[in-house]
Amino acid sequence: MRRSTDRRASTPDRYREFAESEARGLSACYEEWASGIAHDPAMVALIDRLPAVKRQPNLVFSAARFCGATAGPYVDFARWLPAHWPEVEAVCRTHSTQTNEAGRCATLLPALASLRGPLALIEVGASAGLCLHPDRYSYRYVTDDGHERILHPATGPSPVLLDCAVSGPAPIPEQMPEVVWRAGIDLNPLDVNSASDMNWLEALIWPEHDDRRARLRAAIAVARQPAVEIVRGDLNEQLAALVARAPEGATIVVFHTAVLLYLDGQARGRLKNQLATLPVRWLANEGRGVVPGVLERLSATPTASSDFVLALDGTPIAFTQPHGRSLHWLG
Ligand SMILES: C[S@@+](CC[C@H](N)C(=O)[O-])C[C@H]1O[C@@H](n2cnc3c(N)ncnc32)[C@H](O)[C@@H]1O
Known part of the structure; x- marks a missing residue:
């Protein structure tokens, strides 16, 4: 802590x-x-x-x-x-600190695109749900040899452009994954249509981070059309019922970013055990040592001390900058 x-x-x-x-x-x-x-x-x-x-x-x-x-x-x-x-x-x-950073989608997207579609997304600890729209943002991935890869939603360029520096053999997608359903869970969902809630999200961004403030405003506009359901409650209590509501035939992906640090060890273990019994894929983007079992499976050292670990079904696959600015894919 x-x-x-x-x-x-x-x-x-x-x-x-x-x-x-x-x-x-x-x-x-x-x-x-x-x-x-x-x-x-x-x-x-x-x-x-x-x-x-x-x-x-x-x-x-x-x-x-x-x-x-x-x-x-x-x-x-x-x-x-x-x-x-x-x-x-x-x-x-x-109020509490519920920073919602759409930029994290840039580090989630390669993993999401590697799964068999169509996808049904469930974000636990979703805040206002801005990370539930990875297919509705545009991306500019820049590899360490200077190559640029731009990816837009199927409908054309998004008002939200997420920049991400990439190293390692990251599978940068050629196409957006198809998302057919999305929903979230949060102890205190923030409403993208509430001016007060959105002013709070803006106040959570540190003063000098103008780029993040601009991105937040643009992402809120995307997330309003239409707003996604975010179930109020504890993620462990609400998860199974929400998974049961996902459409048949879709790959259900339960994901979380910057959430598990709010849970004690018992609740983290309970989430892991529950995910193992549900018909879902599990994508975690959290600090080192926060997701049970992930640290033990890390064979590399994160590039920066603050880096998150991205893990798919409990296996570490990348290190990520906490706001999504960079992604280092593990070999
Ligand atoms: C730092 S925010 C991260 C929001 C979003 N995942 C992102 O990356 O932008 C953490 C969120 O987790 C929620 N949260 C914390 N503990 C939770 C719990 N036990 N069940 C559901 N949500 C929880 C908080 O209310 C908050 O909105």
């Missing part, structure tokens, strides 16, 4: 760790805010009014920006936050 989300760690430790290990190199603003808070007892006292699980920097900063804080120097933020604390506290208590 990252120290910033470890509720047993002190607030200064959580913010210091977030500044140094998570924000550095990715968000100068969040690095400065988190480092400022780690050294500011008054701000720590404010944040400590929240339950420990809600004190994580990513949640507090997203809530602040959702309530109108602007990215800028820490001195301004340190004035702004106490003045707006009641609104920010309410958002922290009612």
Whole structure:
């Protein structure tokens, strides 16, 4: 577990760790805010009014920006936050980090296209379901020898173009997989037609990541036409019933990305055991060591320490950048 989300760690430790290990190199603003808070007892006292699980920097900063804080120097933020604390506290208590990154489809697509179609997709931990539309986005894969492969939906270029750098013998598809049915499960589904839900998704994107914000807006527009059903509930409780609703004759693919870190070991094991008994293929895109049995089967080392492991039916097949920017296929 990252120290910033470890509720047993002190607030200064959580913010210091977030500044140094998570924000550095990715968000100068969040690095400065988190480092400022780690050294500011008054701000720590404010944040400590929240339950420990809600004190994580990513949640507090997203809530602040959702309530109108602007990215800028820490001195301004340190004035702004106490003045707006009641609104920010309410958002922290009612919201959670549910970042939905359509870019992850770029790392899922080669695996999906390698399966016998047509496909019925079930995403567990779907958030707003933006990863349930891999066949409705355009892709630009660039291999490490500089070759570019562009792939569009069957209907033509999509307003969402996902860039992905590829290395290793990745089976970049020539054609989109055919998806005939799609549905999701989430503890708290976000509604692509709710302005408030979509503003929350936008607030979860770090200040400097303008490309991700633009992609989010475009992906929301795609996902609205038509909106896909996302069943509310726990993935282990809802999965079997949803699988039973998938159309006959389709290959049912249950997939998840950046979800299993929210589950304890018992729930992860339960999901794995359940998937083994259902008539489905299983595609997992998660941090190393998060999916039961995958780490033990890894014979290579991820290219970057933050890389996810993509595993098909429990077998690791690629390392992936967590937001889908790159894919390293294993031999
Ligand atoms: C970080 S988001 C990832 C969303 C999406 N998979 C993506 O990659 O963009 C994790 C999602 O998992 C959901 N989640 C966490 N635990 C869950 C559970 N036990 N059952 C269903 N959904 C869960 C959260 O509500 C959240 O929307």
